[in-house]
Amino acid sequence: APVSQHYRIGFSQCTNGDAWRQAMLAGMKKELSFYPQVNFRMKDAHDNSALQRRHIQEFLNEGVDLLIVSANQAEPITPIVEEAFNRGVPVVILDRRTTSKLYTAYVGGNNLEVGQTAGNYASSLLRQRGNVLEVLGAAGASPAEDRHRGFVQGLAAYPGMRLVAQVQGDWKRPSVLRALPAVLRAHPEVDLIFAHNDRMALGAYQVCKQLGLDRRIRIIGVDGLAGPQGGIQLVQDKVLTATLLYSPGGEEAIRTAMKILQKQPFEKENILSTMVIDSTNVLTMKMQTEKLGSQQQDIQRQQQLLREQLATYASQQTVLYILAAA
Ligand code: FRU
Numbered sequence: 001a002p003v004s005q006h007y008r009i010g011f012s013q014c015t016n017g018d019a020w021r022q023a024m025l026a027g028m029k030k031e032l033s034f035y036p037q038v039n040f041r042m043k044d045a046h047d048n049s050a051l052q053r054r055h056i057q058e059f060l061n062e063g064v065d066l067l068i069v070s071a072n073q074a075e076p077i078t079p080i081v082e083e084a085f086n087r088g089v090p091v092v093i094l095d096r097r098t099t100s101k102l103y104t105a106y107v108g109g110n111n112l113e114v115g116q117t118a119g120n121y122a123s124s125l126l127r128q129r130g131n132v133l134e135v136l137g138a139a140g141a142s143p144a145e146d147r148h149r150g151f152v153q154g155l156a157a158y159p160g161m162r163l164v165a166q167v168q169g170d171w172k173r174p175s176v177l178r179a180l181p182a183v184l185r186a187h188p189e190v191d192l193i194f195a196h197n198d199r200m201a202l203g204a205y206q207v208c209k210q211l212g213l214d215r216r217i218r219i220i221g222v223d224g225l226a227g228p229q230g231g232i233q234l235v236q237d238k239v240l241t242a243t244l245l246y247s248p249g250g251e252e253a254i255r256t257a258m259k260i261l262q263k264q265p266f267e268k269e270n271i272l273s274t275m276v277i278d279s280t281n282v283l284t285m286k287m288q289t290e291k292l293g294s295q296q297q298d299i300q301r302q303q304q305l306l307r308e309q310l311a312t313y314a315s316q317q318t319v320l321y322i323l324a325a326a
Helices: 019-032 049-062 074-086 111-125 142-156 173-186 198-210 231-236 250-261 282-325
Strands: 008-013 039-044 066-070 091-094 105-109 130-136 161-168 192-195 218-223 242-245 269-272 276-278
Touching: 008 019, 008 049, 008 250, 019 039, 019 250, 019 282, 039 049, 049 066, 049 074, 066 074, 066 250, 074 091, 091 250, 105 111, 105 250, 111 142, 111 161, 111 192, 111 218, 111 242, 111 276, 130 142, 130 173, 130 198, 142 161, 161 173, 173 198, 192 198, 198 218, 198 231, 218 231, 231 242, 231 276, 231 282, 250 269, 276 282
Parallel strands: 008 039, 008 066, 066 091, 091 105, 105 269, 130 161, 130 192, 192 218, 218 242
Antiparallel strands: 242 276
């Protein structure tokens, strides 16, 4: 492709208010640094589907060349994404899906599999017999629906496993702190809690601790982020028994977007793999993510140096030009 191509990418993000989304954005920016000719803009919908619809409409009016969308809720975002696709604007769906097949590519985990794996893991933890409580992600978001369906399917293989209660969360910890105590009091038989992400799993732990149930009830989360409040640390600290790795996929989303824009071959479904992180592998995971983190910092430092050298070079050119003109 000619270097003069200045692509415009619009990223409609359902929220940018948590560490997982920020890791996604950091991954995107890292990959975008290889394409200085790309104009990339993000609009943060703050968990509001109506606002997200407006954002996508604005991007279309501005005439972006490609859209990346992580849909707050599947149903309300579907018509505007279909409209974009039908107008010929390529759409990369990232993590949270719409309900439609009308998109150019998907990048993200297989949430049905995340739920199934959680169900199987819970069954083996409890030796195929026990009572389970599920804390759901926000209603209408595709990962919450798929994780739930997968979890029920996973448990169904074991007749001794029973899903006895649910808490409707919103991906955030406070929703669990509010709703879980009453549900746990009504269900003293609960042996294990599966929460749809690690933030809500941490909330579940705090409630269990308050009620003196933290030694009895095991907790499983999803995400497995690195960092101080991340799932890897929570597993290492034995706050969570396990978490399911769910990668934010920022790098992969930009890579797929660039293939589409440059008319290179690409896959429609780009599924990022999941795995259980528990006491058996948490140290390995921690070491690997720390190493990755320090390598990313090296890359950022090198990019900074390069920018400084380019700036020095540019000002030297100016001096030469002035001297020559004098
Ligand atoms: C972050 C998050 C993650 C979760 C994902 C699902 O905003 O809530 O914790 O895995 O979104 O879309």
